[in-house]
Amino acid sequence: MAPSIDELSVSTIRGLSVDQVNAAQSGHPGAPLGLAPAAHAVWRRMKFNPQDPKWINRDRFVLSNGHACAMLYSLLYLYNYDLSIDDLKQFRQLNSKTPGHPERLDTPGVEVTTGPLGQGISNAVGIAIAQKQFAATYNKPDFPISDAKIFCFLGDGCLMEGVSSETSSLAGHLQLDNLIAFWDDNRISIDGDTACAFTENVPERYKAYGWHVLEVPDANTNIDAISAAVDEALEITGKPVLIRLVTTIGFGSKVAGTGGVHGAPLKADDLKQLKKSWGFDEESNFFVPSEVASYFAEKVEENKKVQAEWEKLFAAYKEKYPKEGAEVQRRLDGKFPDGWKDNLPTFTSKDKAVATRKLSEGVLDYLYGVLPELIGGSADLTGSNLTRPEASTDFQPPSTGLGDYFGRYLRYGVREHGMGAIMNGIDAFGAHYRNYGGTFLNFVSYAAGAVRLSALSHQGVIWVATHDSIGLGEDGPTHQPIETLALLRAMPNTSVWRPADGNEVSAAYVAAIEGVDHPSILALTRQGLPQLEHSSIEGALKGGYTVWPVEGKADIIIVSSGSEVSISVDAAKLLAEKKGLKTAVVSIPDFFTFDKQPIEYRLSLLPDGIPILSVEVLSTFGWSKYSHEQFGLNRFGASGKAGDLYKFFDFTPEGIAERAEKVVAFYKGKTVGSPLHSAFEETK
Amino acid sequence: MAPSIDELSVSTIRGLSVDQVNAAQSGHPGAPLGLAPAAHAVWRRMKFNPQDPKWINRDRFVLSNGHACAMLYSLLYLYNYDLSIDDLKQFRQLNSKTPGHPERLDTPGVEVTTGPLGQGISNAVGIAIAQKQFAATYNKPDFPISDAKIFCFLGDGCLMEGVSSETSSLAGHLQLDNLIAFWDDNRISIDGDTACAFTENVPERYKAYGWHVLEVPDANTNIDAISAAVDEALEITGKPVLIRLVTTIGFGSKVAGTGGVHGAPLKADDLKQLKKSWGFDEESNFFVPSEVASYFAEKVEENKKVQAEWEKLFAAYKEKYPKEGAEVQRRLDGKFPDGWKDNLPTFTSKDKAVATRKLSEGVLDYLYGVLPELIGGSADLTGSNLTRPEASTDFQPPSTGLGDYFGRYLRYGVREHGMGAIMNGIDAFGAHYRNYGGTFLNFVSYAAGAVRLSALSHQGVIWVATHDSIGLGEDGPTHQPIETLALLRAMPNTSVWRPADGNEVSAAYVAAIEGVDHPSILALTRQGLPQLEHSSIEGALKGGYTVWPVEGKADIIIVSSGSEVSISVDAAKLLAEKKGLKTAVVSIPDFFTFDKQPIEYRLSLLPDGIPILSVEVLSTFGWSKYSHEQFGLNRFGASGKAGDLYKFFDFTPEGIAERAEKVVAFYKGKTVGSPLHSAFEETK
Incomplete structure (x- = not known):
């Protein structure tokens, strides 16, 4: 029986992926071989436009197991993103568009930079939060201008990392039914069989978080079953969904199911037998059957129409709701409202001594009023960080009675690392979100892994890092930062503000809000500080x-x-x-x-x-x-x-x-x- | 009805705790009021000797919710540790023995430094691992020289932190039935009701990890029920146990059950009514009824006898098993074996170029043979970090068929932060463990929260941090450290070795192994480095x-x-x-x-x-x-x-x-x- 177009597509994705790794003689062929059917099943139903990869209502795909990026690059190439076959051939080479892990700045179509495990799924939770908030804020009856879904692939490594536990727990609490995650259950990590360190019951854990869990036992081959699971997942309301894909790492390879296929190129004879098994010429390299090329070209055309329809909808929206329409358009244009910083608090030395965290609260109150794109929260230190604008509503599922999805204040729980990764996700959603998170400066270290990705991938998130020294007092050395600013100042592309008084706090916020391409950490005091005689916003800036x-x-x-x-x-x-x-x-x-x-x-x-x-x-x-x-x-x-x-x-x-x-x-x-x-x- | 001695003891613990917070006008009265019955139930059955707080076979108590330390200090005082009533009165004052969070170096009887949430429970997992390994290595038929249990209290905050998820998952996998954790389910965190951010089903999550879960619905008052749960937990084999204690934060106070009682002193009238409710004089302060004092004194005497019996057992052990006995004694004395560093690898410039991670492997192979106290692992990068001594056995439950509890190689899974916290726990167990963990240098940042506690509390753990620069190549910037060494070098009391060749690798290990009072990070290359003409161990040291x-x-x-x-x-x-x-x-x-x-x-x-x-x-x-x-x-x-x-x-x-x-x-x-x-x- 001749392979179906779907099977052929899957083989093509597999082939392009292993050929990239082979060309580089470096990389990870195992996950792409196992995951290609799922990737195909998901991508063929996603809505996106390769010629407008930042279209706000695209579905998002996040590859949390970023080492599988050869697969992602194959998809981006096949779907005609700005990535050529030569780019694939340059996989993992200096200054290529196909680096060793996906980088948001390097490759059109890559939503977030992944590779450090646990980050991608956490970013996906952030994107899902932003989508919910955006939709709740701007959608109108008959005008669902935001209804994108977030699809995320993740592996065992991501599930072992604590940051994913933090964000998965929060995603369940927040009932993020716009998020569908796919667990590549291939039972292999770098140390070999996951039996050596990871024997928990993942589906039960996710159910405990409040997720809906589905299973596809034969995800190496059964594209229809994966599609059916996605269909089912899309119908679930009030819960994020985890789809367990039982796969074989390196499926089809001679070393399938072993640790050896995770992070090393396949041998030449293995490549040959694989290609033969797909019905390809065994000498073929970077091969795309013409019917596959046509198939993807057609998909792209269909998808363009989807965006075109959305553009029509949005045009009508702007007509019917000119105020909201203008605001959305402004945000999509990446512009600030006129005069947004005209009335920032300023101080003279006659003003009383105030803690900079308290001054920060004043600025946030002000900014909340002038910037609808401002959204923020705290890792369970709201009353200490003073991060909650007085007028704000909590971002909560309406059914909880504690807030609404249009709310702009996030209760992160005691989850600093998760907060950092979620902030990156909110930023990656687009729509000019300016988002901040509060914790004690000392505990920004818990999130160092996320902060460095903000810096690397130019995500303008803001840390409201209070209690910034021994000045926090009695809580003692476990809570008093010493080395934290050295870490953050040594990090490339990172602002670390430590304002001395009210004017400097206002300056820090101006810079941080305008600093859309780098993270800003605001180190603020618990204790009161006098207003300086010669301080100024201009100087501090x-x-x-x-x-x-x-x-x-x-x-x-x-x-x-x-x-x-x-x-x-x-x-x-x-x-x-x-x-x-x-x-x-x-x-x-x-x-x-x-x-x-x-x-x-x-x-x-x-x-x-x-x-x-x-x-x-x-x-x-x-x-x-x-x-x-x-x-x-x-x-x-x-x-x-x-x-x-x-x-x-x-x-x-x-x-x-x-x-x-x-x-x-x-x-x-x-x-x-x-x-x-x-x-x-x-x-x- | 007159209160029982147990009720009176609980009231005394509560009273001493809130009086400390009141004296300081700073601290956390809420958790001690809710947890005192559980603390009493656990401590009255623990074996330990306040006059020899480092006795190797003591049961361990870890307060993961470290902000409840007033309660711990109350217990240490009542059990006659080297802590006076005046020390309690100096709670949270500069240079007191009763700092704002428990510090291992400051206060006899404090096992580990806690406060940063999620660390204590993770340390407890490490202590439990060490105890299992120690017991499996040295116990003999009829000579159970190590059978200590590890008790750990934790709150919602600890459960929200990803690091506790990592270590709890591993504890389940490792079947650590010597570990009993108590979840203070008081439904309040700093942001208020946990309903705002933490609605997962904790018992189900822990069952998914492979824990046994018990519940005590009335833990504010029912000391017997708590004791019964502990009894039951001690009988469970093959699983760690989580006991859910349903409590009321600030139990008995006028602000019980509210966020207000978490981290602020009680008002004067509230203190009065509380004391009255316990049958104390409402003006009393730091009051210990004489029968309570006698009760605890008796407990201390009983406990001394327990240690005395153990000393007899150990003396007989040394006689019957002189080799093992001498080794245990040496380790308890904190001494290295004679000549342990006599045959470290040395190199001349004629030797070939080798990656320092590979040289590290050679040193670890050597050290494994001469130091039975050497135990280590990797966060799922064994083949990259080269951390597994050739002769080693994996530390695994024997039932898995993958190793044994006497094994000295740990499969941490992709859990860097958890690994860091577990290493601190292994170190805190005592018995001169020298323990290391491997990951890429870049991902030591994931564990920054644990590393800083190693440094603060003088725990001599060793990070084998390979792939220490852009020299790791194709994996790219997501994996290439830039700011990491600045963080670690800025951290007080921390060695950060970046050896240039084989002799320097040997030197780094000598220093790290001997550096029992500070963490050492060894930054090692992926790529080969030539042996230098003029390098030397002495110089590098x-x-x-x-x-x-x-x-x-x-x-x-x-x-x-x-x-x-x-x-x-x-x-x-x-x-x-x-x-x-x-x-x-x-x-x-x-x-x-x-x-x-x-x-x-x-x-x-x-x-x-x-x-x-x-x-x-x-x-x-x-x-x-x-x-x-x-x-x-x-x-x-x-x-x-x-x-x-x-x-x-x-x-x-x-x-x-x-x-x-x-x-x-x-x-x-x-x-x-x-x-x-x-x-x-x-x-x-």
Whole structure:
């Protein structure tokens, strides 16, 4: 019997995938061989337009087991995305469009960057949240302008990672019935049979989370059964769906069902017998039967019509609902509302001392009113992070009575890593969402895996990271960050704001909201901070500026951030008064922004000839790029009252002044160059 | 009816706990009020000796919901640990023995440092693994020298964190029937009712993991029911047990059952009515009825006898099994076997180029033979990390046929964070375990929350972190660390070894194995590295030393680590040959160790008067403490062949030489001071 077009399509996907791995002599052939039927079954019913891969109402496909990317690239090629057969041949080569794991910025049609396990399924939960929120906000009777579904493939590795547990539990709670996940149950991970470490009952676990679970026992071959399961899944309401696909890793290969086929190219004779088994010439390479090419071309045409119909619908929507239509259009255009930042809070030194987390709350309240695309939440620290805009509704299934899907406040639960990955998903949905999540700064580390993907794939998510130092007090060293800012500042493409007062908080939010292509972490205090005399939004927006100027040449410059800036200013006053030393204070609320300023500007703040002391009650690691001497906390903190701790560690005007004096004395008569000078024009 | 001694004991625990919080006007009264009956029921049957809190066969109690520590301190006080009533009165004060979350180093009787949610239960899994392994290794017929049980309390927050999902799944797989966990099901978290974010079916989830689940519906009051559940749990074999305790947060208080009682002191009138309800004087404070004091004193005496009997048993064991007895005694004494490091691999430059992960495998093979306390594993990357000693047996339930409990190789699954927390638990068990876990360096970030607790609580765990740079090649930027070493180097009390060749790998292991009071991360290459002419174990053990000396004064010094050291040496040769420039190369395999060397030694390597260039194919963040100029990678990597990537990013002898030349030219005629100088003697 001749193979059906579907079987032939599956064989083509399999063939292109293993040929990529073979060409590179690197990569993962096992998962594509097992998953190709499911991929075909899903993709042939998904709606999307390869010529407009960002179309807002496309169905999304997330490959959480990102190592199977050869399969994804095969699909993108067959569906005529901007990816050529030559791109497939360049699989895993430098500067190709087909990197070793899928990257959102490199390859049209890749929704999110995956590979680090557990992230993709968690991103998918975020995309599903965004879709629900968008639909609940803008859909109107007879105008379902948003009804996209989210399909996600994941493997055993993703299921073992805690981050997927966090987000799967939340997805069940949130009743995200727009999400269908497919578990590639191939019983093999890198260490061999999953029997060695992963023997839990996954379907029962997911049922416990509130998911609906379906099973396809013969997913290596039974495309119809997979399709039937998808049909059934699409009918389920009030629950996300997990479809268990029982597959064989490396299906059809001589090493099928073994760990050997997971991450190593197939041998030449194995490739041959595989191709033969599909009815292909055994010498063929990157082969696409003409009927398969036609089949996919036809699918693409059908899909274009789907989008065209949606465009008509949306045009009518804009006519009938001009206000909402304009707002959606603005968001799709990636534009901010006019004047959105006109009325941000500003402060003078006459205003009272306030914790920057509290000032953040004020800004969020304001932004909530002017930015319908603002959505946020907290990892179960709402009352501490102060992240909930007063006017907001919780994002909850209406049936819970606790909120609605149009709500813009997310109760993440104690799930920092999951929150980080979900934020990436919300961002990846599109529609200009500006989304933030709150936790203690110390626990952003729990989510480091997600934050680095935000940075790598240019996702402009915002962390409201409060309790940013020993200033949190009694909770003690388990909760007091020391090394956290070093991690985040060392991360490429990442803003780390540590504002010193109200004006700097407003600046940090402007930069973070506008920073759509990189994550921003806002490190905020628990404790009150005075409003500085010379702080300004404009200054802070440069990443660094002088908050305590002196007349003439300074004897010493203190560079500082956040809660230590005002103490440094007090130290400067003390030094002037008691020691006759002129001390300028430079606030550097964000290294990332400061480093982008022209060197002339930076040198004007940190010039030659003046010793520079950095003051920050965190690890000094990294501060030597701006300073000759560092005063920080290169040990863990302690449990006690915040005031007691600052005194104990000498972060007082007196303690800082004493060190500044030592610095002045030490550099007296020595040639002091600015640390900003570099022998290189740039570092790659 | 007069209260029973048990009821009175529970009231006393409750009273001491809320009085601590009240004295501090800070802390968490809610959980202690709800959990005191369970705590009492468990502690009265645990075996332990307050005068010998490290007795190896004590039962362990882990408070995973660490914010409930006032309750733990109350118990430790009542059971006559080295903790006075005055210590309780100093709750959450600077330098007290009663910090805001339990800290292993501060308070005798605290097994592990908890507070960051999800860690404690995961530590408990590690302790249970260690106990099983210890028992399987040393117990003999009629000599059950190890039969301790591990009891762990946890709250909803712990259950929401992914790390607990990872370790609970593994605990089920490993059939750890020595572990009994108690879920404080009080339905309140910081954001209020758990209905807002946590509605999964926890018992069903744990059953899916392979746990046995029991329920106590009236755990606020029914001490007998809790005891009966513990009895039942102790009889369960082949499964860990989760006991669901239905409690009321803040039980008895006027704000019982609300979020308000979670993390804020009770009001004065509420305290009064509570005390009255217990039959205490309503003005009493830190009150312990005399019959309660006697009761606990008696318990302590009984417990001492339990240990005394064990000591007798162990003495007889040593007589009957002198070899094993001596080994156990040595381990309990915290001593290494004589000569354990006598035959570590050493290399000369004639030896062939080898990847440091492969060299690590050789060292692990050697150490496995000489250190019975060595136990390790990998997060499902065994074949990549090369972490499995050839002679080892897997740690597995015998019934699986895959190994045995005496096995010393752990299959962690794809659970990096869980692995980190379990390693802390294995370390906390005692018995001198030296334990390591393998993953890619990039994914140590997933476990940052656990690593920081290793550092804070002085747990000498070892991370075998392979694939430590773009040198991993085709897997691409999702897998290539950039910022990871900055995080780890900025973490206090943490060694981060990045060895350059075989001798340095041996040195790194010596230091890591001997480093029982801090975590060590070994960053190792995927790609082969040549054996250096002047490398040595002795040099590397200083954290930094010259690997390429020059005669007379150098024109420039290159400081480097790991895979870039040999390229820097090649650059030095090139510079000498082509440009007549004298270039010394200093290898700094571990900042933490190097920083501890006398300043004279450090200055001899990085002296005044010579410009210093750092070379490392990772973020330059932090390197300015050792160098004037930095060559690194302040962007994410790329997918491609390792060789292509090193060329693309210019990490070649030519690329480094070109930069070195620029540095020499830039500093010509300028005064160059060593970056090691400091105006301060020390930084706190």
